[in-house]
Amino acid sequence: xxxxxxxxxxxxxxxxxxxxxxxxxxxxxxxxxxxxxxxxxxxxxxxxxxxxxxxxxxxxxxxxxxxxxxxxxxxxxxxxxxxxxxxxxxxxxxxxxxxxxxxxxxxxxxxxxxxxxxxxxxxxxxxxxxxxxxxxxxxxxxxxxxxxx
Ligand SMILES: Nc1ncnc2c1ncn2[C@@H]1O[C@H](COP(=O)(O)OP(=O)(O)OP(=O)(O)O)[C@@H](O)[C@H]1O
Ligand SMILES: [Mg+2]
Numbered sequence: 001x002x003x004x005x006x007x008x009x010x011x012x013x014x015x016x017x018x019x020x021x022x023x024x025x026x027x028x029x030x031x032x033x034x035x036x037x038x039x040x041x042x043x044x045x046x047x048x049x050x051x052x053x054x055x056x057x058x059x060x061x062x063x064x065x066x067x068x069x070x071x072x073x074x075x076x077x078x079x080x081x082x083x084x085x086x087x088x089x090x091x092x093x094x095x096x097x098x099x100x101x102x103x104x105x106x107x108x109x110x111x112x113x114x115x116x117x118x119x120x121x122x123x124x125x126x127x128x129x130x131x132x133x134x135x136x137x138x139x140x141x142x143x144x145x146x147x148x149x
Contacts, residue, residue, distance in 0.1 A: 005074040014055040014065035022051045033141040042119040049112040050082035050135045058086025085132035092125050
């Protein structure tokens with residue numbers, strides 16, 4: 001596989017029941033890198049956080065929105081994007097602060113971006129008001145096989 005990337009993409013309605021689908025789909029795709037349980041849990045968590053953000057913030061829970069996920073494996077790295085064509089974010093720097101949330105009334109803790117940033121090696125937000133938001137993330141997977149070699 002070295003030298004060639006392996007890609008997949010998914011599009012689904014912005015419904016909270018699809019969050020579990022997205023987690024499982026990404027986990028199944030990344031399984032070929034033989035990740036540790038901890039790595040797998042981290043990836044599923046960041047996908048959940050990003051997809052939830054698209055649904056509740058990007059689309060205000062409107063189920064007519066479309067969330068797109070892409071995943072690409074290159075060598076021992078996984079690159080993930082989660083995109084929506086929703087509201088966008090006015091002040092990304094503020095939004096990325098730990099504990100910042102624009103929906104405190106809904107019992108959100110404002111930790112989604114902080115979790116994504118901490119669980120992944122690289123994390124980037126691109127957004128445009130009224131146009132949508134894309135999260136790009138990368139993580140190197142320490143294959144379980146490597147532990148025995
Ligand atoms: N896809 C998105 N579209 C529009 N706004 C977003 C999007 N993702 C995040 N935001 C904004 O960034 C803020 C911070 O997001 P973050 O995930 O860190 O916290 P939260 O979603 O408010 O709370 P938590 O993730 O802990 O439930 C959100 O409150 C929201 O204002
Ligand atoms: Mg969040």
